[in-house]
């Protein structure tokens with residue numbers, strides 16, 4: 001699959017989360033591939049001067065990242081093509097990915113993302129324009145359709161196949177389902193069997209066992225994992241171990257705390273320190289629950305705006321846990337966390 005193994009287990013694109021630093025952590029845990037956050041083609045295709053720092057940041061690639069696709073969003077074929085040309089000229093990405101899955105109101109309201117699934121002719125025009133604009137492999141990310149009455153994924157998958165796309169990722173829900181409700185495994189299975197190019201299944205995977213069961217049930221060429229990776233970036237390592245018949249380790253306090261400090265350090269390398277550290281509240285809130293005293297640490301984070309302060313707080317916390325010989329995750333201290341609580345804005 002041009003640089004991706006079969007089967008492959010990749011990190012799904014998540015706006016505001018899957019920047020270079022978080023992707024690097026997932027690659028270190030063995031993710032086979034990743035995609036940037038979505039890049040607005042209207043902004044990139046028209047840009048005349050230097051890009052704003054925040055916009056340019058969505059296109060940063062860290063040296064240790066593995067197979068990385070840049071994701072474009074837009075409905076204007078000419079702008080999508082121009083953006084694909086510019087991304088190709090950067091010589092930094094392994095593929096271009098087209099976003100036809102985003103359900104966010106502000107995105108579909110302007111006819112972008114999953115809204116294109118209601119206009120399959122235009123969607124195919126966009127796909128053709130991008131395919132013709134770049135020498136890089138092109139991928140498509142979509143849902144099953146807009147709603148149960150408009151299931152256009154089979155039509156778009158056939159078009160992607162005919163246009164010579166590298167692969168397709170399909171989130172097994174419609175736009176109206178947003179991020180919850182049943183993933184339609186049967187529809188994914190039919191889609192995977194209907195085209196020659198590899199189809200990766202996406203939606204609702206909660207852990208490594210789940211990812212392997214999803215692969216089996218859908219007959220997909222791979223699995224794309226989103227929200228579960230935010231809470232368990234090690235899910236890719238767990239998958240590798242399970243497939244090799246090895247035991248999956250418990251992820252204890254030292255691994256979680258060191259991971260967070262490393263993530264914060266990496267994030268400060270590509271964005272202002274204050275922004276990076278403020279964002280660490282989110283990641284800390286996913287990785288610390290279950291450890292004794294984690295609530296106090298999350299509260300204390302509110303007063304911290306620099307990397308050194310973040311490191312000192314977490315190292316002090318870990319020292320305390322080590323002295324008390326209390327490194328385990330306690331299920332009774334873990335709030336009932338549902339993946340559905342993490343949604344796109």
Ligand SMILES: Cc1cc2nc3c(=O)[nH]c(=O)nc-3n(C[C@H](O)[C@H](O)[C@H](O)COP(=O)(O)O)c2cc1C
Pocket residue numbers: 012013014015016017037038071099100101102141171202203204205224225226227228339342343344345
């Ligand atoms: C916070 C958030 C941001 C997302 N941003 C994007 C995006 O930029 N591009 C995209 O194609 N999908 C985006 N998605 C959708 C995910 O890639 C994925 O399809 C969806 O979360 C279902 O997979 P999961 O159940 O494994 O999370 C986003 C999802 C979330 C939760």
